[in-house]
Amino acid sequence: MSGKFETFVAGMTTLLELKPSEAELLPVCGALLEHLVADDDWLPDSHAVSNPDTYCQYLLYRDPEARFSVVSFVWGLGQESPIHDHRVWGAIGMLRGSETGTAFSRDEETGKLIEGDSLTLEPGMVDFVSPRLGDIHRVRNADDTQASISIHVYGADIGAIERRVYDPETGDPSPFVSGYTPLAK
Numbered sequence: 001m002s003g004k005f006e007t008f009v010a011g012m013t014t015l016l017e018l019k020p021s022e023a024e025l026l027p028v029c030g031a032l033l034e035h036l037v038a039d040d041d042w043l044p045d046s047h048a049v050s051n052p053d054t055y056c057q058y059l060l061y062r063d064p065e066a067r068f069s070v071v072s073f074v075w076g077l078g079q080e081s082p083i084h085d086h087r088v089w090g091a092i093g094m095l096r097g098s099e100t101g102t103a104f105s106r107d108e109e110t111g112k113l114i115e116g117d118s119l120t121l122e123p124g125m126v127d128f129v130s131p132r133l134g135d136i137h138r139v140r141n142a143d144d145t146q147a148s149i150s151i152h153v154y155g156a157d158i159g160a161i162e163r164r165v166y167d168p169e170t171g172d173p174s175p176f177v178s179g180y181t182p183l184a185k
Helices: 003-017 022-037
Strands: 056-062 069-075 090-096 099-106 113-121 126-129 136-141 148-154 163-166 173-176
Touching: 003 022, 003 056, 003 069, 022 090, 022 126, 022 148, 069 136, 113 126
Parallel strands: none
Antiparallel strands: 056 069, 069 148, 090 126, 090 148, 099 113, 099 136, 163 173
């Protein structure tokens, strides 16, 4: 990995050693991530490969204590995620192309999903998710000319924790563990 990415990981490690609250952590994490995605010159080609059938989730770094993980998401043309949650804090930084995240909440009485605001991220922009801020969303590639790549930082080993996808009609959750996309050989 590049020196820029190593600096980001060192900054996140130092931050988490302070054991900040989420409210203290997210602005600092966001600033570190904003600096990382300000230039598109550090991501290895192996972590930027799109798949015509599905979006890819490549592990860039997993903290030895599983306090955080860093992932590159590669979105092919027209690709989108299911409606899902994270169960931990997360920061999303846009590196290439653009992506639109649409927030959802669940109706307390019926359990059905209520569609909320959408935000389109362009290169250099950062957004956040967490159970405290709002944790259910769907993401899609908003660029109709190229694959889009975003860098995600999560407050756990995101590929190993049990999360939920939600049925768009009923709001019913189903558990899943995402894992990571294997690197091409």
